[in-house]
Amino acid sequence: xPTFPQLALPSRRVxxxxxxxxxxxxxxxxxxxxxxxxxxxxxxxxxxxxxAQRLGYQxxxxxxxxxxxxSGIVALIVGDLHNPFYPQALSQFAQELEEQGKRALxxxxxxxxxxQETLNAARSYQIEAAIVFPTRLNAAPPSLGDVSRGGVxxxxxxxHLPGHNLLSVACDNFAGGRLAAQVLLDSGAKRLAFIGxxxxxxxxxxxxxxxxxxxxxxxxxxxxxxxxxxxxxxGVQATLDMHAAGEWPDAIFGAxxxxxxxxLDALRHLGRRVPEEVSVIGFxxxxxxxxxxxxxxxxxxxxxxxxxxxxxxxSDPQPASGPRLHPGELxxxxxxxxxx
Amino acid sequence: xPTFPQLALPSRRVxxxxxxxxxxxxxxxxxxxxxxxxxxxxxxxxxxxxxAQRLGYQxxxxxxxxxxxxSGIVALIVGDLHNPFYPQALSQFAQELEEQGKRALxxxxxxxxxxQETLNAARSYQIEAAIVFPTRLNAAPPSLGDVSRGGVxxxxxxxHLPGHNLLSVACDNFAGGRLAAQVLLDSGAKRLAFIGxxxxxxxxxxxxxxxxxxxxxxxxxxxxxxxxxxxxxxGVQATLDMHAAGEWPDAIFGAxxxxxxxxLDALRHLGRRVPEEVSVIGFxxxxxxxxxxxxxxxxxxxxxxxxxxxxxxxSDPQPASGPRLHPGELxxxxxxxxxx
DNA sequence: CTGAAAGCGCTTACAG
DNA sequence: CTGAAAGCGCTTACAG
Numbered sequence: 001x002p003t004f005p006q007l008a009l010p011s012r013r014v015x016x017x018x019x020x021x022x023x024x025x026x027x028x029x030x031x032x033x034x035x036x037x038x039x040x041x042x043x044x045x046x047x048x049x050x051x052a053q054r055l056g057y058q059x060x061x062x063x064x065x066x067x068x069x070x071s072g073i074v075a076l077i078v079g080d081l082h083n084p085f086y087p088q089a090l091s092q093f094a095q096e097l098e099e100q101g102k103r104a105l106x107x108x109x110x111x112x113x114x115x116q117e118t119l120n121a122a123r124s125y126q127i128e129a130a131i132v133f134p135t136r137l138n139a140a141p142p143s144l145g146d147v148s149r150g151g152v153x154x155x156x157x158x159x160h161l162p163g164h165n166l167l168s169v170a171c172d173n174f175a176g177g178r179l180a181a182q183v184l185l186d187s188g189a190k191r192l193a194f195i196g197x198x199x200x201x202x203x204x205x206x207x208x209x210x211x212x213x214x215x216x217x218x219x220x221x222x223x224x225x226x227x228x229x230x231x232x233x234x235g236v237q238a239t240l241d242m243h244a245a246g247e248w249p250d251a252i253f254g255a256x257x258x259x260x261x262x263x264l265d266a267l268r269h270l271g272r273r274v275p276e277e278v279s280v281i282g283f284x285x286x287x288x289x290x291x292x293x294x295x296x297x298x299x300x301x302x303x304x305x306x307x308x309x310x311x312x313x314x315s316d317p318q319p320a321s322g323p324r325l326h327p328g329e330l331x332x333x334x335x336x337x338x339x340x
Numbered sequence: 341x342p343t344f345p346q347l348a349l350p351s352r353r354v355x356x357x358x359x360x361x362x363x364x365x366x367x368x369x370x371x372x373x374x375x376x377x378x379x380x381x382x383x384x385x386x387x388x389x390x391x392a393q394r395l396g397y398q399x400x401x402x403x404x405x406x407x408x409x410x411s412g413i414v415a416l417i418v419g420d421l422h423n424p425f426y427p428q429a430l431s432q433f434a435q436e437l438e439e440q441g442k443r444a445l446x447x448x449x450x451x452x453x454x455x456q457e458t459l460n461a462a463r464s465y466q467i468e469a470a471i472v473f474p475t476r477l478n479a480a481p482p483s484l485g486d487v488s489r490g491g492v493x494x495x496x497x498x499x500h501l502p503g504h505n506l507l508s509v510a511c512d513n514f515a516g517g518r519l520a521a522q523v524l525l526d527s528g529a530k531r532l533a534f535i536g537x538x539x540x541x542x543x544x545x546x547x548x549x550x551x552x553x554x555x556x557x558x559x560x561x562x563x564x565x566x567x568x569x570x571x572x573x574x575g576v577q578a579t580l581d582m583h584a585a586g587e588w589p590d591a592i593f594g595a596x597x598x599x600x601x602x603x604l605d606a607l608r609h610l611g612r613r614v615p616e617e618v619s620v621i622g623f624x625x626x627x628x629x630x631x632x633x634x635x636x637x638x639x640x641x642x643x644x645x646x647x648x649x650x651x652x653x654x655s656d657p658q659p660a661s662g663p664r665l666h667p668g669e670l671x672x673x674x675x676x677x678x679x680x
Numbered sequence: 681c682t683g684a685a686a687g688c689g690c691t692t693a694c695a696g
Numbered sequence: 697c698t699g700a701a702a703g704c705g706c707t708t709a710c711a712g
Contacts, residue, residue, distance in 0.1 A: 062411060
């Protein structure tokens with residue numbers, strides 16, 4: 001039979017039945033040939049695989065999902081990607097998922113709509129779990145718990161919702177806040193400020209609480225602790241505002257790295273020397289923080305551990321009992337004054 | 341009938357048949373109630389929707405895909421997310437896709453494996469199209485075309501593969517390179533350098549070719565044009581290397597913004613003043629470029645247009661006839677010397 | 681080990 | 697407009 005080029009025709013998709021015919025076996029056999037633990041003889045398997053190869057057969061994961069009731073799809077729900085921390089986390093998640101033979105459905109959640117709706121839309125794809133990156137998610141959508149009761153585990157990453165019994169994996173922000181205070185205190189700082197993020201988030205609250213607690217143990221309290229959001233522009237503006245107000249700290253704890261970087265840029269703009277006049281410390285350890293022009297001292301979130309933990313939790317969801325916390329690690333660079 | 345709380349039981353998933361029973365209609369009716377253009381009377385529709393509401397029914401998109409042969413899934417394949425340009429593009433794509441009622445499958449492509457394999461894995465999910473962000477993809481996988489012949493349009497975003505008839509949407513990099521040269525020439529530059537990206541990519545090649553062409557029209561040629569990759573560290577290193585070699589340009593065209601930002605940081609590190617001693621121009625206009633401490637003059641890629649175009653192309657794929665090019669736009673900021 | 685058959689949860693002609 | 701029925705492409709007991 002001569003072969004005709006089929007450039008114009010949309011080639012009909014080839015199914016297991018086609019392969020069965022080609023290989024001279026039953027359709028069940030070809031299914032078994034593609035199912036890891038199945039009972040099938042080596043010769044049969046080989047014939048099937050060869051036939052599949054010839055025909056360009058690829059099992060249909062959609063059909064498989066329908067019968068196995070497992071889609072292999074995990075939804076990654078993210079608000080926005082302005083903070084570089086999230087793309088980093090996102091891509092590591094997707095990569096890990098792939099290594100487990102799963103797929104990541106990326107959903108950009110519009111802050112204007114209800115998370116619940118977003119989750120529902122995802123649920124129709126029979127997702128096995130949803131990981132929520134609450135970049136813009138402040139308050140607790142009361143309905144969020146429903147989904148996890150509906151059989152699909154929902155995990156909040158990098159945040160927890162006090163009072164809601166959701167799965168969550170986060171950095172130990174309270175301890176991290178304490179650590180930041182400790183480092184700054186050790187450097188000799190006396191007038192410390194906190195430039196907050198979104199005040200409704202647990203990340204902001206916990207970091208601030210830890211920071212304040214440690215300060216009070218030293219008989220101090222923050223000379224300022226403005227809250228805003230977790231973005232660069234806010235770090236710049238808050239610093240400029242402080243300067244305009246004449247209230248001048250000798251150490252600043254930025255709620256996260258991107259805010260701290262805004263602080264650094266504003267400080268440079270104002271002509272203040274870091275760390276000679278002001279020490280600055282951040283939180284996250286995003287890649288940018290290591291750059292030549294920042295060299296930001298910061299508390300690193302153990303992303304890899306957190307992701308591994310999150311994946312482990314959703315694959316074997318237990319009733320949540322508070323957030324799962326991972327300790328942050330101090331990364332010494334050049335924005336905090338060395339003790340003499 | 342009393343209701344029992346079912347906290348411990350994984351609630352069986354409710355199907356259209358359950359809803360049909362609850363509403364006292366046929367299963368077909370409930371399907372119609374959820375199909376936009378279907379013929380169904382308003383009262384029936386309402387009864388179905390109410391029953392669905394009571395039962396918490398959500399149509400199963402997997403089952404629907406199987407019969408309609410349309411999954412509504414578009415694969416977004418990305419190498420790495422180091423260049424902030426990609427997360428930006430990625431999230432805009434996902435958002436647009438959602439607005440069209442589609443879903444984004446995020447696939448992180450490991451540079452060590454064949455793109456073809458990645459594409460095949462995606463294909464098993466019956467994706468309707470694949471958008472490839474070739475962050476690390478240099479050479480042309482010869483098999484790439486197969487997939488597009490297999491019925492699934494594959495579109496390269498922000499790059500094209502000369503000699504391969506793939507769908508592709510990109511910025512007009514050649515014209516952009518010319519524009520960069522023009523701007524620098526107008527500022528009075530005489531000794532111009534290009535700090536390249538990955539030399540195997542069309543983005544690098546086209547930008548360099550346009551740049552060089554315009555220079556030659558002015559009777560000049562680049563005093564240096566080292567190639568490396570599209571990352572920050574390379575921008576730093578290339579600048580430091582130039583300095584060490586004593587070859588000093590009065591204007592630098594960075595292959596993309598993140599490289600140009602590396603250049604800027606290195607220049608600051610070396611104590612060279614921008615733009616007084618050296619002008620710098622980039623390409624992309626990523627968000628970072630607007631920051632207080634960079635204020636990078638650059639050629640903006642019209643991301644929104646490019647994305648809209650890409651989506652339009654994959655929804656109605658025509659035989660590719662070369663890349664679809666969008667003109668870049670000059671964004672004036674503060675790293676190129678103003679003409680006197 | 682292998683095949684025939686049922687069934688996953690939908691959509692969509694086909695009759696009425 | 698509505699329902700009964702076939703069928704999308706698989707997996708998986710059930711017999712052999």
